Amino acid sequence: MGKQQDIRSAFLEPVNAAHRQYEALRAHFVDGLSPGEAARRFGYTVGSFRVMACRFGKDPHRRFFIEPVRGPGRGAAKAALHDHVVALRKQNLSVYDISAVLSSEGQGMTPAGVSLILKREGFAKLPRRGDEERPAGKRPEKAAVADVRELDLTPRTFRTRFGGLFLFTPFLAAVDLERLLGQAQFPGSEMVPPAEAVRSLLALKLFGGARHSHVMGDVFDEGLALFAGLNVIPKRSFLTEYSCRVDPAAYPVLLRLWFDALRSLGLKPGHSFDLDFHTIPFHGDDALVEKHYVSKRSRRQKGLLAFIANDAANRTFCYVNADIRKGTVNDQVLDFVRFWKDRTGSVPGELIFDSKLTTYGNLNRLNGMGIEFITLRRRSADMLARIHALPASAWRRVQLANVARAYATPRVLDERIHLNGYDGRLRQLSILDLGHEEPTILLTNQRRRSAATLIERYARRMIIENGIADTIDFFHMDALSSAVAMKVNCDLVLTLMASSLYRLLGNKVGNGYARATSRHIFRDLVQATAQVTVDPHEITVRFQKRAHNPLLVAAGLAEAATPLPWLAGRRLRLCLG
Numbered sequence: 001m002g003k004q005q006d007i008r009s010a011f012l013e014p015v016n017a018a019h020r021q022y023e024a025l026r027a028h029f030v031d032g033l034s035p036g037e038a039a040r041r042f043g044y045t046v047g048s049f050r051v052m053a054c055r056f057g058k059d060p061h062r063r064f065f066i067e068p069v070r071g072p073g074r075g076a077a078k079a080a081l082h083d084h085v086v087a088l089r090k091q092n093l094s095v096y097d098i099s100a101v102l103s104s105e106g107q108g109m110t111p112a113g114v115s116l117i118l119k120r121e122g123f124a125k126l127p128r129r130g131d132e133e134r135p136a137g138k139r140p141e142k143a144a145v146a147d148v149r150e151l152d153l154t155p156r157t158f159r160t161r162f163g164g165l166f167l168f169t170p171f172l173a174a175v176d177l178e179r180l181l182g183q184a185q186f187p188g189s190e191m192v193p194p195a196e197a198v199r200s201l202l203a204l205k206l207f208g209g210a211r212h213s214h215v216m217g218d219v220f221d222e223g224l225a226l227f228a229g230l231n232v233i234p235k236r237s238f239l240t241e242y243s244c245r246v247d248p249a250a251y252p253v254l255l256r257l258w259f260d261a262l263r264s265l266g267l268k269p270g271h272s273f274d275l276d277f278h279t280i281p282f283h284g285d286d287a288l289v290e291k292h293y294v295s296k297r298s299r300r301q302k303g304l305l306a307f308i309a310n311d312a313a314n315r316t317f318c319y320v321n322a323d324i325r326k327g328t329v330n331d332q333v334l335d336f337v338r339f340w341k342d343r344t345g346s347v348p349g350e351l352i353f354d355s356k357l358t359t360y361g362n363l364n365r366l367n368g369m370g371i372e373f374i375t376l377r378r379r380s381a382d383m384l385a386r387i388h389a390l391p392a393s394a395w396r397r398v399q400l401a402n403v404a405r406a407y408a409t410p411r412v413l414d415e416r417i418h419l420n421g422y423d424g425r426l427r428q429l430s431i432l433d434l435g436h437e438e439p440t441i442l443l444t445n446q447r448r449r450s451a452a453t454l455i456e457r458y459a460r461r462m463i464i465e466n467g468i469a470d471t472i473d474f475f476h477m478d479a480l481s482s483a484v485a486m487k488v489n490c491d492l493v494l495t496l497m498a499s500s501l502y503r504l505l506g507n508k509v510g511n512g513y514a515r516a517t518s519r520h521i522f523r524d525l526v527q528a529t530a531q532v533t534v535d536p537h538e539i540t541v542r543f544q545k546r547a548h549n550p551l552l553v554a555a556g557l558a559e560a561a562t563p564l565p566w567l568a569g570r571r572l573r574l575c576l577g
Contacts, residue, residue, distance in 0.1 A: 014042070022064040024049065025056050081107060085117045094126055097134075143219045143232055146200075147191040150231040153568055156534050160223020163530025164522075165203055166541045167552070168501050169227065169572055170562045172199070175261035178565065184254040187245045192234060195566060197242050200228040201490070204239075205498035207526070223532055226539075229566035243490035248323065251493050256343045258497060259318065267504055270313030271349035274461050275333060275357055280304045280322075280488060304488050307332040312352070312460070315515060316503040320492040333358045334365065347371050352461050361421035367445045374458050377428065377441040387413065387430055387439055395432070398452040403459060410434045412451045419443075431455060509555045524548045539567060542575040549576040 014020035024042040027033045028049075033041070039049040056062060084107075088098045095111040095118065102109045144150065181194040188194035203224060218224055218233070225232045234242075263269070309319035319336050333351065340348050347369050355376040366373055395411040413430040429442040429451055444454055499518065506513040506521050513521055525548055533540040538561065543549060552558065553576050561571035 018064050021052065025053065028053060029056075081109070082117055085109075085114055086121055086123075089118055089123055092126065092129075094129075143235070145191070146196075146225075146230050146232050146234040146238065148193060148196050148230055149191070151229065151567075152231055153534055153570065155536060157531060158222045159529060159531050160221055160226075161529045162203070162207060162218070162221060162223045162227065163532075163541055163543055164526030164528045165206055165224070165227045166530070166572065166574060167505060167526060167557065168206060169564060170557075170560075171265060171501055171504050173562050173564055174265055175258070176565075180254060180257045180261060183257055184250045185247065186250055186254070187242070187247075192230065192238070192242075196229045197234070197238075198494075199566075200230065200234050201239060201242070201494055202497060203227055203233070205494045206501065207522075223530065226532065226534075226567070243487040246487070246490055248489055251489050252339065254493060255319065255339075255496065258500070259343065262500055262504070265504055266507060267314060267316070267500060269318065269344055270311040272312040272457075273318070273336075273348050273351055274310045274312055275336065275351055275353040276308050276310070277329070277332075277357065278306045278308055280306060305329070306488070306492055307336070309336050314500075314503055317496040317499045320496050322488040322492055330358045330362060333362060337366070337369065337371065350374070352458060359421065360419045363419075363426075363443070363445075364422045367422075367424075372444070372446050374442055374444045374446070374454060377443045379438060379441060383441075384438060398450075398455070400452055400456055400459070402456065407433065407435045410455070412455070414451055429454060508557070509551050511551055513551075525552065534570075538571045538573055539564070540573045540575060552576045 011023075014023055020042055024038050024044065027041065028035060028038040035049050035053065036046050038044075039046045042049075044052070081102075084102075085098055088101055093101065095114040098114045099109055099111045102114075177198065178193075178195040181188075181198060186194040186198065188197060192200075219235065221233070259267075259269070304322055305324045307319075307321045307324060308317060310316070311318045319339055321332065321335065324332060333353070337347055340346075348371055350372045351366065352374050355378045357375070363373065363375070390413065395413055397409050398412050400408050400410065411432040415428045415430070416425040417428045418425055427444050427447055429444070431440040431442070434440050434455075442454060442458060446454060502518040502521050503514075505525065506516055509521075509525065513525075528546060529544050531542045533542070552574075558574050558576045561573045563569050563571050
């Protein structure tokens with residue numbers, strides 16, 4: 001009796017969803033139970049059972065039972081292949097290795113198919129294996145580790161797409177970069193000394209382009225490594241880590257030493273400087289990063305604020321600082337004055353900046369130091385109302401040079417005013433018909449220069465601002481999301497060094513390149529492939545034929561052979577024919 005009850009339960013007590021649905025529908029349609037009774041017996045709600053019965057009524061041919069498998073089952077060939085897969089796994093081959101072996105034997109099976117067989121047989125995943133444990137076969141070529149002791153100077157010839165970098169090597173040899181970095185106490189190791197590390201980073205700046213696109217892609221380029229003085233260029237992990245090892249106090253020391261060395265090469269400091277702030281956008285979630293205005297996007301967002309001083313005469317960066325918090329923004333101009341006095345022994349002659357750079361109290365301090373300045377004044381509604389109420393007789397027209405014809409004769413109101421926090425009187429120039437709807441208002445402590453001269457000088461600042469923006473873009477200062485992530489201070493100092501090297505090259509070549517942008521110089525002169533020949537006493541860099549090579553020849557870059565200390569004193573010869 002008990003056995004019969006078990007058999008009856010096997011039919012009437014469902015063990016899965018399909019069996020339960022079958023018995024419920026059979027009780028309703030065959031045994032005649034009402035929807036409510038069938039639902040209660042088999043554990044459905046009345047509503048859900050009615051829906052199920054309705055659907056079954058529309059499709060009464062639904063299959064509740066699995067079709068029996070016909071045929072002899074797994075064939076002998078499949079069984080043999082299955083056993084072969086198991087045998088190969090016992091030889092410590094991965095699913096990819098097994099798939100490759102089967103393909104070579106004409107028995108195609110994907111790695112996924114191999115994995116299913118091994119799972120059914122109870123095999124676990126293989127632990128990570130060393131190269132010596134893997135089967136022989138083609139593998140990606142492994143780049144060597146950067147090590148100055150492995151530098152190869154044996155005679156050979158190779159091609160490089162970084163030939164233009166060698167145009168800067170005479171300048172780097174002249175400034176003695178190794179000595180400068182030693183005095184600034186930059187870190188290094190036996191494998192990658194300070195000079196080799198900095199030249200590697202500098203190479204990525206000098207050759208333009210976004211730095212995340214040509215580190216690992218060009219790790220096998222022998223020319224890039226030879227410029228740095230290494231067997232191979234360091235990988236991005238080292239470059240990122242190196243910038244974190246540099247003591248921030250070393251950067252101001254390096255800047256002073258760098259520009260003192262460049263003075264002997266003809267890059268003498270100018271008299272007038274353009275000052276500005278630049279926000280480097282930050283796209284992470286660091287709560288310590290403050291929000292600043294990003295002019296390129298016309299909005300405020302998280303970013304790192306950098307203070308930049310541009311030498312107006314040389315058109316090159318001469319000072320940078322990224323250790324700025326909102327409470328210290330107004331005093332950055334005074335920090336630059338102190339830096340410049342420590343470097344040259346005298347304060348800057350003239351500073352040009354906009355209205356948001358500092359306060360009226362700091363303008364008073366600059367005036368007390370004997371520093372001339374020109375700055376914009378913020379316009380208030382009362383100030384604009386007073387200016388517009390003045391009669392036409394209060395204005396006079398001046399003639400400007402090197403300004404678009406439509407704005408060459410603006411109207412000027414020249415006044416002396418008092419400001420809170422400033423001792424004495426300031427000169428205020430209100431300017432109309434200069435291309436703006438509202439008047440431009442300049443403040444200056446220069447009383448003897450003509451209004452036209454002052455306006456022309458500030459108008460040149462607009463052009464210089466475009467040059468600063470171009471330099472920032474070309475030297476990819478805004479690439480904080482780069483794969484080669486660097487500390488901002490390190491990035492800024494490298495940008496300054498690269499900018500000055502481009503200016504030295506432009507001055508050397510002349511023919512308009514002294515005032516050309518870095519991007520223009522790169523396109524015409526630096527972006528060139530070359531064939532490099534290493535001899536026992538000389539390294540020859542033979543450039544591809546280009547239309548601008550005669551300019552380099554005329555500048556004397558192909559005449560002298562420059563000894564390079566970091567390449568065992570080998571003389572570098574540039575062939576530009």
